[in-house]
Structure formats: C-alpha cells, structure tokens
Amino acid sequence: MPGRMHQVELVEAADEPVRSPSAAPGRRVDVALDEDAPAGRTDDVLAARTWLRRHARTLVPAAAVLVATLLVTQLVIDRREAARLAALAAIPGVVAPADSSIGVIWRAEPRLAAALQSGAMVDGVLVGGIQDADGSPSVVGLDPDTGAVAWVTPVDLPTPQPTPTSSSPELWISCSALLHEGPSVAACVSQQYGEGVQGTPPSSVWVLDPSDGRLLAERVVDGGSGLAFTDQAMVVAERVTDDGSPAETDADAVSWEVTATDLITGDARWTWTSPVTDVVSRDDGPEGLSGLTAASVQTHDDRIVVGVDNHAWILTTGGDLVRDVPLEPASWLQPARAGVFIKSTWTSSDLYRGILLLEDGTEVAIDETAGWLAVDDGSAPDVVITIGDGARGTDGLSGRSARTGDLLWHLEGSVVAGLMLDGTLYVATGDSLRALDATTGEVLWRTPLERLAHQLSTDGTNLLVPGLGVTLEAYSLRDGELAWSTDLSEEVAGDRSTAFVQGFRSGWHDPRLYVWMDSGSVAVLG
Template sequence: MLQVELVEDEVLDQVPRAFGPTRGPGHASPARRPGGRSSGSTTPDVAGAPPSSAGRDGPVAPDAPPPVTPHPRRTRRLLVGTAAAVALAVALAGAQVAVDARERAYLADLARLPGVVAPLDAPPGVRWSGDVADVLATGVRTVDGSSVVGVRTAADGSRTVVAVDVATGEARWEQPAAGPATRPSPDAQPVLQGCQRVPGDGEHVSCLVSDLWRVVELSRWTAVAPTSARLLVLDVVDGSVMSDLVAGSAADGWATASAVLGTSTVLAGTTPGGDVAVRAVDRDGALLWQVVRVGAATGPWTPLSVQRLDDAVAVMTSSEVVVLDGATGEVRRTHTVDESAGGYVTSWDPDAGRLNVVQDGTTTVVRADADVTVHGTPVPTAIDDGSVPGLVLTDDVDLRAWGRDGQALWTAPVPSTWNATVLDGRVHLQTSTSLVTIDARTGDELWRSWEGDQGGAVLTDGRHLFRTVDRDGASSGELDLVALDPADGSQLWRGPLPDDVRDLRALEGTLLARTTSGGPGGSGQVLAVLG
C-alpha cells in the first residue's frame, strides 16, 4: 500500500469541482404514500369509490370528499417553482459543460510542455523500442503530437533529420543533413544537435546540424571544432526543405548553437581567433545583425548555448551570459560566470523565457526585460504550468519561493529538494526521502508520500502523478507504476511495468523506459516507448 499522510485540505476547496445537486444534513425527501403520491399531495387517494354521475351542480355522495380547486396563487407558485427548477438544471448542466471545456483546454495546453506525457488510465505496455535515443533527445514534437522530429547520427558520422511516428517508431520521413565525417579519435562521440519549433508556426521546424565531436582529454569531455554547419527549415508533414543555409565559415567560425525568433534565427559560434560571433539571419540567409564578443571563447571551441527570452536572446558560455535585443543585437545586460568558484548557468525549459545564473549562494533570474537576484540555488523544475505566474523556487536550507519581482512569498521546511513539478497551484517536490506536495501560493504542506522511486523526477499526464515502486516491496528489480491523485496523494491505480524496465523518463510527450534488453550485442541498454 502507498503510505500517504494528509496534512491539510484547504487547497482542495479552491479546486473547481463538478457541478450538481447536493443535499445538506437537514434535507430529506418527502415521504411516499402507497399509490405513489407524496405526503404533500392535495388530492387524497380513494380506493373503490365509483365515479360520480352527478352534474356540475348535482348532489355529491355523502362519503365523497368535496372537490378541491387549486388556489390560483398556489398554481402560480407551482409553475414558477417548476420553471425555476428547469432553469437551475439547465444552468448547472451548462456550468458543467463549461468546467469540462476548461479542463480539456487546460490539459491540451499542458500537453504541449515537453515533460508531460500522453494520458494514461492504466499501466502502460511497450509500444515499440529501438535505437531512437538521439532523435528523441534532439527532437521536438509536432503540434498534432503524432511525430518527434530530431537528428539521427549514424556510425559513419552522417546525420539525418528524421520524423519518428510516436505510435509505431517508424520513420515518417528522412532528410539528409550532413554526409559521413571522420572521427577525430576512436572514442570520439558526436555532440547532439537538434531541432526547434518555429515560434507561432506549427508547420515548420528549424534544425542546426554540424560535424561537432567530443573527445576525452585529461579525464574530461572536450569538443573538437566543427568543419561545417547547416541550418535547415523543414516542413513537419513531409520533410520538404523550406530553407537551407550554410551556417558560418572557416574564417568566421561555424555555428554550434541557435535560437529561432519568428522568421529570423540567431546563430552563435567560436571564431579561430578565440572570439564568440553571434549573428542573426532571415530565412533567405540575409544578415540582420552581428555581434562579436572579443575574447569570450575559452579555447578553439567553446561550449555555447543560445536561448530565446521573449523579444531577446541570451548567449551563454562558460564565462558569461549576454542578453541581446532580438531585433537589433544591442547588448542589454551582461553577467559574468565564475566557474572556478562554482558558478554556473542553468535552464530547464527553453520556452519559459528565463534562465538562472548561480554563484555565491544566490540565483539571478535572467529575463528579457529585467533580472532579479534571490537567495539559494534554483530547484530544477521540469514542468511548470504557469498556474502561479513568475514563481521561482530555490533551495536555501529550506525551500523558498519568490515572486517575479524577487519578493519573498513563503518558506517551507522541505530540505534537500531534488526537483519540482508545478501543476494547478500545487508544487510536487521530490526529496531524498519522500514526495511532498505543498500549496504553491502559501507554502502549506498538503500531503506527503514515502513510497516510490526517490531518484527520478515526478512524471505526470496532467491528471495523475506517476511513481515507480518495487513490485513486492523488495529490491528485485521488478517495478510497478503507481498513479496518484495530485490533490491528496491517494492511489488511483497500480500495475506492473514490463520486467526489463529499469527507470522511466518523459521526453517530448512520450513516456520512455530504459530497458536492459536489446542493444548492441544483446547487452546494451535501449529506450522503449510506453503507452
């Protein structure tokens, strides 16, 4: 059994419930009399009385009750009461339809978040499995949810943009992006590069592909500078090429990171001279603006990342974060990152419009318009439905919550928080020992569960929270999937996962299982798509 402790129930009163008639403690139905009439009837039952043959003014039998004529005012009250009841029923039915429509709209919006899986009403089975980790890891899901478009790297180094059917695992289409490439060393691995949605356009994806490799040097992975790069804009239906641009040059540096801003794309790469070059181009390849960060590179190739922040872009290296105006390239703000002192930059959702610069025990939340600095280190938040706009969570001995402008909202005694999921005004926190759910607006604890996998993120389809638990309470390696009610932590259903499943994760709307069967030589690990 799943152990659940209910702490408070106040937040449940704020959750919309199904409309319908209710009965209070003092409400009782009228008593029924034989014959089917209620005790409130104005016309008594007369058993065996023959029908009267008298006229309107004729005599009435002595044992027959006098005729009852309804009072006109009572008749009006009955008619008004009946009409009111019908109107109330229609209103309640309409309200229920409105609630259902809002719930469907909420779940549809939630399904667009990368970490939310497709609805599950029972334990899933394996739909298909195969070597698709690179496609899923570099891909984006199409608007209709049927495919994931990503980049597949073959053993010879060639790279292909592939649309994988989520239901079957089959390739719907393929578009060659880069030919075979020579590995710089036998142990070199391709650096995954992928595709992005074009904002406001559900028909196209933008994919940056280069021959970027990484190798081990001094026990650390380091990358080898690419020799080519290509920026493709493709139709998600059939893979046809809408735009095909050479992304950089040997003299100016090849692009290794990009962000799409509507009809323009911002590209960033390292120049041979050790600078970081950032340029914006339109779909025809025309240069819109260019910014060179002199000396920003830390070697012949510098790890780069570019993220859209509403109408701006952030260019991130290991030493700085630069916020640029998306239309002009003008530098809005710059943050120095001291890696030697433990500083780092992190962002979990590229569409969230913010990132975090962490150093000296503080977190600076960087947005397009302004930055705020708060105490603590950011809690990884894989899913945030926006039900508490601007919410920032940090770990500062206890859990702390901050508003968009940096104002302290509340503190909760939840130490060692590993990750968080924000859904419908609640924060579900995975700690080293339990799953804790608190009210996102007040910090009050709502419920806590001690069972389940304490190592991974909480998975959800918007209606359930999913945890993996040992099947028989022992570490046999066999797992069950448990669905919890987000409101109170109660178990809704539980069932076995396939025997070779070792852990679960969510990626672009798919529920992935890491298995120990299959793989090269029958001994490797592969990903299976469940559903």
C-alpha cells in the first residue's frame, strides 16, 4: 500500500551520481513512497538504468546488426526453400504447391481429359493426345493453370483400324518431354487398341514444337518393333536377317537391329545388332511364356534395355553393349535404382523369384522384384528398393545395397505406395503412413490411418493423400502430423451428384492433381 507523502528534490540526472555539491537544485514535489517495497528494489532499478544509459551507444548498433542478421538469415532460408521446391518441381510426379485452399481451377471435358492422362509438361505447356468424335487424332497444347487451349495440331495414323463398335480406332497417345540440341520438344506416340484390332498395328511418332504445336517430324514404326526415346534420339529395335534386311514375321530365328536416330532429322546416330536368337511362339509350350509379339525397349538413366522372347540386352545410350541377359520362361528384365537391374520370374506359387544384376557383373539371388516409386529424386543412390509378393498382393519392402546386394533393412506387411525424397522413403501401408531412412530403414515417424491409402502424392512439403469421399489430406513430410484436410466433394461435383465423382488421380508427367468423373471429364485442382 502507498505510504506517507514525502517531499523530494528532482534533478536532471536522477540516475547519475552527484558530481558536485554546488549542483543547482531541482524542483521540489510531493510523491508517495511505498514503504512496503523491498529495500533493494530502488537501487536495482537505478543500477539497471545507469548501465543502459552508459552502454546505449554500443547496444543500439548491436541490436541493428542482430536484426539485420536475422533478416538476412531468413532471406537465405527462404531462397534455399524456394530453390528446393523449384528443383522438386522438375522431378516427375511432384505436384504444384498445395494448401487447404486447394480447389477446382479448371475442368476438362472427356475429349481434353485424355491429354491429362497421358500428356507431359513441355516448357510450361501441357502437351497430350486427344481424339475427336469422328476418331480423328490430334495433339493439343494446354495452359496447365487455366486449361486454355494454346494450339491443336491434327495428325494422321498410318493404317487406322476400326473397331466393332466404331468406324475409327481406339487410341492411346502418350507424350514425353525431350531435349533436342537445347530446346525441349514434345514426342508423342500413338497406339491402337481394342477389340477387333488385328495383330500389332504400326505406331505413329510425332515430334512437335511446344510453343506453337508445329509438327517438326513424323515417323511410322512397325508393329513388331520396340520404341523408346532418349534425349536427342528415338531408339527402335526391329527384326532383321543375317544380311540386315527385314525379317519375315514367321521367321524361326532373327537378329534384332537397334538404331538411334535424330528426333527431327531422322539421321542415324548409331546402330547395334544382336546375335541371332530363336523366336519363341505362344504355341511352344512352357517356353512360349516368354513369347513376345514385339520387342520391348526401355530407357533408364543412361541405359537402354531391349527385351525379346528369351533374351535381353543392356546398352548404353551411345549404343555399346553392357550386358547380355538370357531369360527363362515367364521372366523379364527391369531397371531398378542405382544402376542395378533385376531379372524377375513369376513362379507357379504366385511368388517372385529374381536376380539382382549389379553394376560390377555380380548376380545376387532374391525372392523379390523391383519396387516402383511414384516419386524418386535419386537420393540414397546406393540403395535398391525391392518388394515381395504374397497371397493378398505386395508383401514386404526391402532396402538392399547397390554395391553388394546385401539386405540393409526390411519392412514387413503390405505396402500400397511409396515415394523417395531427400533420402527418406515415404510409404503407405495397410494401416499407416510411414517415413523411413532409406539407408538404414529406421522408422522416422508413423501416422496411423483408418483406411487404405491407395495413392501418395507430394508437393515437396506434405504428403497428399486421398481421404474418404473426395477429401484431400496433407501430412507433413517432417513429422507426419496432419497439416490440413479439405472436402472437395461438392466443388468437384458442380451441378452433378457427388456420387458420380470417381476419385483422385495424378499424372506421372502432369504437375496437377485432378479428380475423375464417371463421365470421363476431370476437375483439375490447384
């Protein structure tokens, strides 16, 4: 409580010691003193004020430096994060940044929706193949943010094959972004399919300028040939005889000529020809399980894999032979990670049996096959991911050394989906989301789920997981905590019943999440 009133004298430097007894007196005023206050409080306050005044000239610049340092540090962090997200955006499968405000930014009717399924981002344009009502094929360029049609380029098929229900063929047109002497180009391939299609029809290849849709080159590849792309080149594997001429379709033994040609000019860059191999027919009993109607050609990093009947060859992108791999019945060769390949065999017990083919030529027997990742940024480069198989599907996930093939770690149980970022493997199991150190298998966090997560996507900050109905949930990559959740059912359905909404999808080459409708149309999210 306040004490008695006392008269005190105020001086200009009340917190400084008296320097001279002749100092001029100040004004006299009455103040109330708190007699219950601790005895030392006044002296403490006086000392603090004195210290601050004496050091003010030093403290103000220091504080300014501290604030500037914090601002610069935050700016550096922001720039690093922006650079990280920009790098992630270039990785196939990583979607655009998303938050709880995500919603429908544009819709595509069934004709244009096909471009999202099999299209690719090429220099900021979504390039994909579509088919008009009369069956005529075209390649279209779309603005991925608005859906606006930038250009449409009509294209031709070599030998259109009508189906029993239509006078025009059913088509699947897949597009890829490739480099050609600097600028990117779009390379699109047509495949005819459906009931009534005879044999394996030839494929058309169209190379286009993504800026205006200009057709730069057009090729036709025979139906029995294999086709793939590397940057700068188209690689085709086709049957030939001993003298290099085309082999008859009913030949018992053939060689396979693999040729890389310039994407636009068609000039040959290199040619490699296999030894003579037997042609396996589906009528050849158990041996016929490896019979193919066409060569299989895949590109992976700086390797090309050619598979035919009972043989596979691994080549460099320059056409040099790396490995000759005989294949048993019901076997196939597939790329894994870190320069490793896996020869897998499907056994009568519905289990995988495989062999790791390491870069140094070593072979390691395993009872798993290569695991597929929706996103792989190439981190943990010395680890190969493999999966097992059980009565109910994928059973067990393993990490193996790419140098020795040794088992580094194993995760039991069903694994539905997975992706790799920054050395961490994120997986959806039958009952949870998990983050594992890709090298050690240590579980960094685990988030239980009350449902099966059939799909995993990421924007580089969160795991994006379809929830119940048309709910999208985001879980932090850092700790697995739920960051946000939003129900998009009514917005996606528009003027239709939500019962017609099929669910989320994301394209391998398309940077957007979209929701599929039963009509074939899609709602693109952003």
